Amino acid sequence: MINTTTQHYEQMLGLTAPWTVSGINLDTENLRLSISISVPRGVKLPCPVCGKLCSKEDYREERTWRHLDAMQFETIIVCRSPRVNCPKHGIKTVKVPWADNYSRFTYLFEKFAIDVLEASKNITAAIKLLDISWRQTHNIQKRAVERGMIRRKDETITHVGIDEKSFLKGHSYASILNDLDKRRVLDVVEGRTIESAKSLLNTGLSKKQKAGIEAIAMDMWDAFMNASGEILPQADIVHDKYHVVGYLGKAVDKVRKKENKAMLKTGDDTLKGSKYIWLTNPENLSKDAKKTFREFALTELKVGRAWSIKETFRHFWFYKYKGSAESFFRRWYFWATHSRLKPIIESAKTIKRHFEGIIAYLKHHITNAVSEGINSKIQSIKANARGFRNFQNYRIAILFHCGKLSLYP
Ligand SMILES: [Zn+2]
Missing domain, CATH: 1.20.1320 (phosphoenolpyruvate carboxylase, domain 3)
Structure with a gap:
């Protein structure tokens, strides 16, 4: 019996050898299901740096990862991650196949959380549905954006628009860079000076992307014109x-x-x-x-x-x-x-x-009208987030909802 049950959980988690389910503990009082995972003795595991199969050195302390709930049971994965001794890289903790390095959640849970965040009008509603803390929810959102930003670095971008935007009830300004062809936000920075515009063009676009920009739409605004002249010298400035x-x-x-x-x-x-x-x-x-x-x-x-x-x-x-x-x-x-x-x-x-x-x-024939559409979306993000404690959270939320990023782990 126990064999078919463990196999069932291995399938559910997408585990492959040598990782196996070594124990299941159902706590009916606290509605909690713990699934223990381990690697059999004597099995060699890949070094996380070079991938070479190495002998196990020892095990890290026990850690838990939150997984998708099974029925009404909160499901937890329990494992002591093995460490290997690589002749080249020394003692390293092996990468577990169900979660990102620093995450306390499994890939499937993060994927589900991203879907809930995308569908929820506000982060408070998502927190309630997921039953995790504000910080944990925010971290899932932040990691999703970071993943998406890295994946985007190689795409070709030809027409962009830069625009200013007020936030925190008009006391501060942000500058926003949009991809006009794909109608998405590339990045947001605080301020609307030449320095902020320069850093926006530098962070929002990779080196290769900068060289490929044909035209940039903007207001008749010196700070933006000068920044663009410096960072994108080949791009035509088009006043909106x-x-x-x-x-x-x-x-x-x-x-x-x-x-x-x-x-x-x-x-x-x-x-x-x-x-x-x-x-x-x-x-x-x-x-x-x-x-x-x-x-x-x-x-x-x-x-x-x-x-x-x-x-x-x-x-x-x-x-x-x-x-x-x-x-x-x-x-x-x-x-x-x-x-x-x-x-x-x-x-x-x-x-x-x-x-x-x-x-x-x-x-x-480009205008910043695309930005106007995005602006109204940002407006609703702002309205539903009851003010952002700091600019970085505001930026993450905008990129999460308006960046058209590939967010899943
Ligand atoms: Zn190695």
Whole structure:
């Protein structure tokens, strides 16, 4: 009888010779099943460094590993790991086949824990389901990310995006690097300075990957531009078109605010409450808003002029040829800088200063819109984790959920 039972557990654990189940202890009071594993006397085992079969020297103290529960019984593996004496590497502890070196859990338990963590909205729910501590859960998550990061080092990456992100209620910033083709987070670092951007590009990409990057999307932000110029000298910088449109939108809003203030002084409240209309894409306006908007367009408002300049710039992104895009831009720039609208003139100048990175969009067609999708996912990670005690935990959680890593042991 005992033979078939031990064989059953050996099969369940995927054990192969010389590892065998040497004992099973069912503690019905504490609902605990202990499975003892050992290696028969006289059997040679591989050195963990070179793999050469060596004689056993002695045994380590008894250790336990948590395994998947069998029925309602908490299942524990018990073993005294043998040590071998390798002629080349000395006395070494043999690697057990069911768990990673430093893990207190079996591979199968870790794999299950990863599935539970991925499916759970928050880490607290996962902890309850797994019945292990916060630290143990976090360590499983951390090891999974470390494994995935190592496995990712050789994949080819051609288009990336770098973006800033606030965390801890907007008091601190993080910089995030995304693979735009595979829609995944490559890495996250604290801060948004040139130093943080440089370390992000260095840790998020292997040497080989850095050399293969064709283009990098970013805001018109000096720290990111300089870091990219230094670390990825061959990559084209592409300024994210949504950031550019955002600058023009802010300029229109500044014009509206100033004009509204001036008009209110003369008792004219035409522009009161119109902020939304000027910031919305006309196609998305309601019927009523469209009517109001047409009425505005008929009047000689400064904000109307600012708005037209902003809207006209939309055409830029659709040009196929560099030459035509450049001549369009020259005309647009002349119009914008002769508008006598200070915020519009300023943003036109900013755009001109970054023109190389703006026209590069027509070559690569990349934007950071992918990051926006990831951002909303990060938002829910943040909301469900009740604030991260430190940045590293935040980074691990982001990479675990948004890194598309191969996480299993
Ligand atoms: Zn050896």
